[in-house]
Amino acid sequence: MEELPIGRRVAYWRNRRKLTLQVLADRVGMSKSWVEKVESGARRLDRFSTISEVADALEIDISMLLGRSPDARPPRAYADHCEIGALRDALGRLALASQLSVPRRPDLDKLRQATEHAWTSFQYARYDVLAQSLPALLRAAQSAADYHTGDAAEQATSLLAQVYQVASSTLRKLGEYDLAHLAADRALGASVRCGDDLLAGTSTTRVANALLAMGHARAAFEANVAMAHRLAPGDVNDAGPDRLSVYGALLLQGAMAAAHLRDSISVRELIAEARVAAIALGVDADHYRTSFGPTNVELHRAAAAVELGEGRQAIAAHDQLDRGRLSALVPERRAQHLLDLARALAHIGGLDRAGEMLGEAEHLAPAEIRSRPAAHAVMTAILRRTKGSPPALLARSPTGWGHWCEQPGVRRERDRRRGRRVRCAAPARR
Structure with a gap:
């Protein structure tokens, strides 16, 4: 494993904590120039007591600076406890803060761009980036929803629902299932307020995924199936791509919940229905952030087989995949x-x-x-x-x-x- 100089570790964690040189200097009782010299390597940091004070100021274990931990180098793939704590605070305080503060005029175009960037980060599994950026994005989205009225309010609330969704999905990946459920539930509420049934459908999949992660497979199954029936098109061949995608995603998530319940009959039925919708859609697409299409149906068929203990069927499903379409996901x-x-x-x-x-x-x-x-x-x-x-x-x-x-x-x-x-x-x- 590559060993980073201690000064570079200090610089990494200071930037990750979003601390200025002066703030870190104040926390350790040193001058700004002292911190600059430490980070550049011009000054050695070799006294254990001083290293301990710097680690406390950066809110990390001292082993992260000493290089005695397997994660002593910058852990790009992880979100740490401070970032999870900031997300928890952002989710917990938004409702109260919106009642006590006067929001400034938010720029919806910038908020939309930031939301798009958050989704892209999630799709590329940059959970460390999201853990650092989501607290501020949540506050901005809540401020926009509180500030605007009329059509602009509907757009802002839709963006708020999407930010809650990406927060829920990220937190679930990081193992913070209670926070994932809270964010998904708020996404569903915002979706209903802005009157977007399809957004409510994708929010339902986030709620159900959090429930499934917490071990509530029956509740997850019922939530997905109920919303799928609500959004089911009369004729899949006449339905638009957005509705087909959301409907199909609900069916696939319902199938995964059924697999956890060992209900192989429901798994087959739901995947068969999803396949019909995927064939009508024709291509793998990302309408409403679903990544739904024929290839994703097969991926879920394999995943459901794994949950059912049918490993060979899962491998057979993988071997039949179109590699070109798979690589496009x-x-x-x-x-x-x-x-x-x-x-x-x-x-x-x-x-x-x-x-x-x-x-x-x-x-x-x-x-x-x-x-x-x-x-x-x-x-x-x-x-x-x-x-x-x-x-x-x-x-x-x-x-x-x-x-x-x-x-x-x-x-x-x-x-x-x-x-x-x-x-x-x-x-x-x-």
Whole structure:
């Protein structure tokens, strides 16, 4: 692993915390020029007490500066506890803040551009970027919804619903399921207020995904299916692409919830209905941020098979995919599919190929793999059952085999195999 000089680590974390040189200097009781010299390497930072004060000022564990942690280099794929805390505060305080403050006139064009950028960041699995930018974007969207009236209010509320949606999806990827549910519920409320039934449909999928992540598969299934019936077109061949996409996405998410319930009949029925809608749509598209189309239907068929314990069927579905269409999907969707395949392969004993799938997915979208508990579970399973060296592609992954072996669950399994006493990891500094 490449070791960064301590000054560069200080600069990285100061910028990530959005602190000026002067603010950091004030926090540690030094001058601004002292901080500049530390970051440039002109001044050595070698006293433990001083390093500890700098770490406290940056709200990180001292090991992140000393280089004694597997994540001592800048963890681009992660959002840390400070950023999650800022998102929690933004979601928790928006309602009260909107009642107590007089909003300034927001620029809807800039808000729309920022929302588009947030969606693009999500589709490229840049969850670290989103964790840093979403609190301010949430405040701006809420301010716009409070300020405007008439048609502009409807546009602002629609944008607010979309920002809540991307926040919900990001938080779910980061394992913050309660916050994901809160954001999705607010997205649904904003969608209803702006009178957009299709936006309400996509918001429902976010609510259901959060419920599913929290273990409420039945509620997730019922929410998706009820909204799908509400939005079902009378004739799919006469429906517009937006309605077909949202309707199809609801059916696919309903099928995933049914798979968690081990309801294989409902899975087949819902995927069959979604396939009809996809055929009518004709192409893979991203109407209403659904990425719905014939290829995505097949990806969900494979994912549902994994949840049902039908690993070989999942692999067969993958082998039948059109590789050109698959490569045209957004990185987040493709990486999720590769993770599903890795789970299927690990289940049937294809450990080498499972490791290759994880390595390929990490090359494609590092955060989609590094931040997901499911990926760590697959890696643990591979380590538990593999003798000798790791799969070659995984060993050449951007973060390296060393990174994977230092994930908490994987590390405990590695130490168990080596006969070491396994101790619980110390809690992260808050």
